[in-house]
Amino acid sequence: MNWDEFAQWGKHISDWAADYHKTLGDRPVRAQTAPGEIAAQLPQTAPETGEAMDAIMADFEQIVMPGMTHWQHPRFFAYFPANAAPPSMLAEFLISTVAAQCMLWQTSPAATEVEGVMVDWLRQALELPDRYTGVIQDSASSATLSAVLTMRERATGYTGNREGLFGKGHLRIYCSEQVHTSIDRACWVAGIGQNNLVKIGCGTSGHAYEMDPCELQSRITEDRKAGHVPAGIIAITGGTGIGAWDFLDQIAEIARAEDLYTHLDAAWAGAAMICPEYRDEFWVGADRFDSIVFNPHKWLGAQFDCSVQFLADAGPQLNTLRIEPEYLKTSGDAVTNYSEWTIPLGRRFRALKIWFLLRAYGLEELRNRIRNHVAWARELCEEIRRMEGFEIVTEPILSLFTFRCPGDDAAQQRLVDSLNDDGRIYLTQGMHEGRKVIRFQVGQFETTRQDVMLAAEVIAEVSSEI
Structure with a gap:
């Protein structure tokens, strides 16, 4: 060609x-x-x-x-969206056309410097303190793995990479039972092991489904007495299953007292924190975490893949991941090389998608879309609540809720499969407190109230047919 x-x-x-x-x-x-x-x-x-x-x-x-x-x-009401707003798609076209490998400042200075500014634009939009810097990762899974590796190295005095983990004791990571499975996988890959990922039960305050801080403190204390090595705590804001969110201030206070590194998984719900009204409920204490991740490629509309990791102090992660063979060294003035902040050496110019997106829509238009999605999810929830025999299992947390139709767990799966075979909407099933639930989230970039409310008609129609 x-x-x-x-x-x-x-x-x-x-x-x-x-x-x-x-x-x-x-x-x-x-x-x-x-x-x-x-x-x-x-x-x-x-x-x-x-x-x-x-x-x-x-x-x-x-x-x-x-x-x-x-x-x-x-x-598309399944999973969480991987959105692609038109300006972001155009930016992706340009990224693919220029086809730069942006691993170092010198391999594309614009990519590095635009990335630094875009991370700071988003930091301000989420109202995080100016001590936070950050890096654009491919996904929240990579950001979480980076944080877990940093927990591991910090807890071993930065000797794990050189010496391995033999003789270092059982390193322990603490999290809610509501976390995404990427946390489990990060512990596998980091060599910490599934058995050393301590999952804390959830409290019953309202419908937060938050990690129980008393149990967290108790497990840390017990582990220290048993000779284990607590290394870090992972909290969530907007868990994947039902939207669970932890009381961040309480967790941060425990982490400070125990000298533990903290990571906040806000992959989905973090985008909603550009709306000031949601911060008082979901974001208090976020500014006390060492690492925070959220995905602009979910609710903000950036083309997948595009995940931002904020760092209160980049030093621990750099000490964990930085490696500098001679051919990667940069001479001259001090510059930022983002390949030292992430696990992959190769890096794409992901920041261009954020630049195009934020300039084309502005923060207020993006806020309005998120607010609409939250309002429409609540409206649909009430429609389903009124359906005979239907039960709302978990109330809306932002734009996510779960429900059950009449019948046992097999009936829930039959309805999900029938809805998806029908083709007009797409949902997924989940599990909550030992019962199968049907999960519904609103977040596709171009969806309308009519699209969302049509789901009630489709659910009622298909349910009656089966």
């Missing part, structure tokens, strides 16, 4: 993309294909000679698209 052909097909694909998004509401949300159906349509070996682009694009539409679940669909 020459560059004239590239320009021609670039325009064609841009037009296709605009039409795709404008007509998304007419498609089933979830892919309706059976396992193996897509693979069966592909040749078993790669072609020996090149093929025409029109043939490739035709196969994309005929083979690939029927097997895609449409995450940008306005009635």
